[in-house]
Amino acid sequence: MKIISTEKSQVLASNLARMLEVGIATKEFRRFPDGEIYIKAGSLDDETIIVGSVVDSDSLVELLILIDACEGSEITLVIPYMGYARQDRKFNKGEPISARAVAKALSRGVARVFTINIHEESVLEHFDVPAENLSLAPEIGEYIRSLNLEKPLILSPDAGASAFAADVAATGGWDADYLQKTRLSGTEVRIAPKNLDASGRGVVIVDDIIATGGTQATASSMLLEQGATAVYAACVHGIFASGAYARLSGAGLAGIASSDTIESAASRISAAAIIAEAIRR
Numbered sequence: 001m002k003i004i005s006t007e008k009s010q011v012l013a014s015n016l017a018r019m020l021e022v023g024i025a026t027k028e029f030r031r032f033p034d035g036e037i038y039i040k041a042g043s044l045d046d047e048t049i050i051v052g053s054v055v056d057s058d059s060l061v062e063l064l065i066l067i068d069a070c071e072g073s074e075i076t077l078v079i080p081y082m083g084y085a086r087q088d089r090k091f092n093k094g095e096p097i098s099a100r101a102v103a104k105a106l107s108r109g110v111a112r113v114f115t116i117n118i119h120e121e122s123v124l125e126h127f128d129v130p131a132e133n134l135s136l137a138p139e140i141g142e143y144i145r146s147l148n149l150e151k152p153l154i155l156s157p158d159a160g161a162s163a164f165a166a167d168v169a170a171t172g173g174w175d176a177d178y179l180q181k182t183r184l185s186g187t188e189v190r191i192a193p194k195n196l197d198a199s200g201r202g203v204v205i206v207d208d209i210i211a212t213g214g215t216q217a218t219a220s221s222m223l224l225e226q227g228a229t230a231v232y233a234a235c236v237h238g239i240f241a242s243g244a245y246a247r248l249s250g251a252g253l254a255g256i257a258s259s260d261t262i263e264s265a266a267s268r269i270s271a272a273a274i275i276a277e278a279i280r281r
């Protein structure tokens, strides 16, 4: 068995290879003069684990042609972050179900798929092969434990994500709640935990994705005003679009952490162990 990865998932793939004690297959990557991607896989074994996050359109194309390049080997496809998964239904007439289109395309030639905290588990049904979603909630919990917070309070940005916050909180037996937005006037909103008081507590806002970081930035300032001793943000997939990391830092967050499903300087949590465990199973 060998592991091969797309350009943007090299660190996670290397850590996974170390954990599974399997080799990494080399890969040539370059671009044609017109910008198209060229890849060439090195020698493979009978079984191959491909690790590739879909973080943008180029990484999707690279992943598609990498699967094709590994033809002849039994492929386990790990998609740590599956972009396009948020367009999982037709919100307006004429729109695609992008998650379905991507899942179908990525199913061709692979034996099984693993995703990590995919935005909606129902997207898994669009793969034409067995697909399993893994959760990084316990690893995020361990990261929170390492912060040694005063009376930790784990918050999700909205009611919809409260199950994820509860899973994270279960790691340490901490309290969990969700943030509720109340409109005070045409221009003013108040964001506060629905049921608990943040005063005197170390708060962590957890989410599957930080994209623009808009909610976390506003919530962080308000939670500090409400007496939280420190506010942290932790997520699985740190997209940090349009200067989100800087915006969050400026909002007084004591720390911002994401995982290596999208590799960046904020990747303080690794998905390698849960992927290794699932593959061993």
Ligand code: R5P
Pocket (backbone or CB within 6 Å): 157, 161, 207, 208, 209, 210, 211, 212, 213, 214, 215, 216
């Ligand atoms: C939304 O459904 C997701 O779970 C995240 O809450 C969302 O993508 C975060 O977006 P942003 O960082 O732009 O607030």
